[in-house]
Amino acid sequence: MANGHNNNITKMLGLKGFKISDTREEEDAFVIEVQVKPDKTAVCPECNSKDFYRHGKAKPRKVLHTLINGKKVYLEIHGRQRWKCKHCGRTFTQELKIIKPRSRLTNYAEKLVLWLLSSMSFKAISKLLKISYGKAKKILMEAKTIPDLLRSAINDAEKLHLGIDEHSFKHQEMVLIITDVKAKKVLEVLKDDRLATLEAFLSEIPAHKVKEVCIDMKEAFRKAANKLFPEANVVVDHFHVIADANKRMDEARRIEQDVRHKGKVRIPKKIFLIARENLSDRGRQKVDELLKTYPNLKGFYWAKERLRDVYRAKDKDEAAKLLDLIIMNLKASDDAELYRWGNTLKRWRQPILNYFDNKTTNAYTEGCNTKVKMLKRISFGLRNVEVYTKKIMLGFLPPECFHTI
Numbered sequence: 001m002a003n004g005h006n007n008n009i010t011k012m013l014g015l016k017g018f019k020i021s022d023t024r025e026e027e028d029a030f031v032i033e034v035q036v037k038p039d040k041t042a043v044c045p046e047c048n049s050k051d052f053y054r055h056g057k058a059k060p061r062k063v064l065h066t067l068i069n070g071k072k073v074y075l076e077i078h079g080r081q082r083w084k085c086k087h088c089g090r091t092f093t094q095e096l097k098i099i100k101p102r103s104r105l106t107n108y109a110e111k112l113v114l115w116l117l118s119s120m121s122f123k124a125i126s127k128l129l130k131i132s133y134g135k136a137k138k139i140l141m142e143a144k145t146i147p148d149l150l151r152s153a154i155n156d157a158e159k160l161h162l163g164i165d166e167h168s169f170k171h172q173e174m175v176l177i178i179t180d181v182k183a184k185k186v187l188e189v190l191k192d193d194r195l196a197t198l199e200a201f202l203s204e205i206p207a208h209k210v211k212e213v214c215i216d217m218k219e220a221f222r223k224a225a226n227k228l229f230p231e232a233n234v235v236v237d238h239f240h241v242i243a244d245a246n247k248r249m250d251e252a253r254r255i256e257q258d259v260r261h262k263g264k265v266r267i268p269k270k271i272f273l274i275a276r277e278n279l280s281d282r283g284r285q286k287v288d289e290l291l292k293t294y295p296n297l298k299g300f301y302w303a304k305e306r307l308r309d310v311y312r313a314k315d316k317d318e319a320a321k322l323l324d325l326i327i328m329n330l331k332a333s334d335d336a337e338l339y340r341w342g343n344t345l346k347r348w349r350q351p352i353l354n355y356f357d358n359k360t361t362n363a364y365t366e367g368c369n370t371k372v373k374m375l376k377r378i379s380f381g382l383r384n385v386e387v388y389t390k391k392i393m394l395g396f397l398p399p400e401c402f403h404t405i
């Protein structure tokens, strides 16, 4: 092979400075034999002395390097020098930049593991590369730059429109995802939903950059946003306002059915949750009949539908008028639940209306949670929250980042 070609191939394989002396194919792997060059910078690891004599060569060592066409590619490293220190008598072996001491994987292979982990389960990778779960986990946990790579989007941005959303890691344990909803980037995955954890992260963000913070109707998020970004507008995600309305509607239906009527009637569920404009004439008629039969549900249905009108308003002023009318009516209600709803909407009035400034939503963050659910499915049984959040962060790294990890 011409030398130029050889150089390109060694470069491509991340083996610059090595001499490829042979290659062979085994049943499920390729093996590249490489010869190391003498190292003139070695020092004794025990006493830092440079005064030592040669002590033979180390045995050839076979380490995983990469995959080609689904086949493992091993390096068989030949010619590593062994030395004996004249000063302290320690014998030691030449170290290489391409691999950590005693590792069975080159650094190149470790990057491959990280890249695969961004979309595959530990189990699948263990099987594919014949490495242990423990080793793959160690590689992930030692990749310290992953959070920084995500956070670099904070430095790069002039303005930030933050989105905060939570999902369950297991049972009651929640994990928070923080995104830039306009730039569509994940900035951080927090391993719990404690206010202190959230505030610690948010306080690292230059406050002047934050223009909006989009959240669901969770007081803790709002408090954190107001405290750390007093200049920013808090926007409550419109999807959550409607979802909350639907939840209240359905809860009222359930109470009517199970408590007031002691479960002796069945009040249909779905028809109350479908947007009225999406119902057929027959459907609308049916809802109206049901509301006549169960007048306690009227106020809930009315408020739910009027809230939907708020989001159809042409601007913030019109939305404010519609919202204030809802709040006024709810707060005038005899029904304690409607009254409470009115109070909640009053508390969230400004964040609801702030939506109309930029029509900012948390849809991107929600989408991330959907992707997380997919990652969760393929990583079934991931119990350690540190490993879990790190793996999720990896899943959100831009692909071009992987060579810089």
Ligand SMILES: [Zn+2]
Pocket (backbone or CB within 6 Å): 044, 045, 046, 047, 048, 049, 085, 086, 087, 088, 089, 090
């Ligand atoms: Zn020594």
